[in-house]
Amino acid sequence: MIYPIVKYGAAILEKPSAPVTKFDDALAKLAGDMFESMYAAHGVGLAAPQVGISKRIAVIDVTFKEDPDAKIVLVNPEIVHVEGRITSNEGCLSLPEFREKVTRPRRVTARAQNLKGETFEVTGEELLARALLHETDHLNGKLYISHISALKRDLIKRKIRKLAKAGEW
Ligand SMILES: [Zn+2]
Numbered sequence: 001m002i003y004p005i006v007k008y009g010a011a012i013l014e015k016p017s018a019p020v021t022k023f024d025d026a027l028a029k030l031a032g033d034m035f036e037s038m039y040a041a042h043g044v045g046l047a048a049p050q051v052g053i054s055k056r057i058a059v060i061d062v063t064f065k066e067d068p069d070a071k072i073v074l075v076n077p078e079i080v081h082v083e084g085r086i087t088s089n090e091g092c093l094s095l096p097e098f099r100e101k102v103t104r105p106r107r108v109t110a111r112a113q114n115l116k117g118e119t120f121e122v123t124g125e126e127l128l129a130r131a132l133l134h135e136t137d138h139l140n141g142k143l144y145i146s147h148i149s150a151l152k153r154d155l156i157k158r159k160i161r162k163l164a165k166a167g168e169w
Contacts, residue, residue: 003037003051005093007169008143008160010052013094015141017047017054020075023117027057031073031115034059043093045131047138050094058135062127072122077112077136080121090130090144098156102147108132 006013020027030053038046038059047058056076063070084106091099108129111121124132134144145153163169 001033001036002040003033005037005041005046005096006050006052008092008095008145009164009169010094012049012052012054013138013141013143015049015054017049017056017139017141019056020113023075023113023115027075028115030055031057031059035061035071038093039065041093044127045135046093047135049138049141056139058139060128060131060135062124062131073115074110074112074122074132074135075114075117077110077132077139079108079133079136080111081109081123082133083107086126086129088126088130090134092134092144094143095145095156095160098145098159100145100148100152100156102130102144104130104133104147110136 034046037051044062044064045060048055058074060072061070082105085103086106087101087103089099090102107125109121109123110132113119145156160169
């Protein structure tokens, strides 16, 4: 099932999601549906609040279907190590059409549970590091625009208000 993507302005995107406690078939189905929804929206990462579900689960595939082994499901993730800094363009499916330069750690380790509830760690650099941080942020109710200057953020918000007024958001 392909979910519509929740856009910026919805309250669910700015509140922390609830921890996952049940590792059942419904959770596995949700993860599968989230991959499908992410690919349909041409994204490389998606967090449950972006499909209207306030639960701590996110999916990532920085290869966009090229490498099946690159698919990552993060349940209850936390960032346990960061290293270095790198500035790169970043976007978000909940803020379509916008992209901004965001400075983030270059190398990141996240600890999470898989769909069986087993704990694992994943370390990524550059795009994967960025995705791990971006998706974990989502589960904490934080959007990437919180990492840019207030001036740039206000500009984006103003543009979105305009689009919303025109019924285009
Ligand atoms: Zn996002």
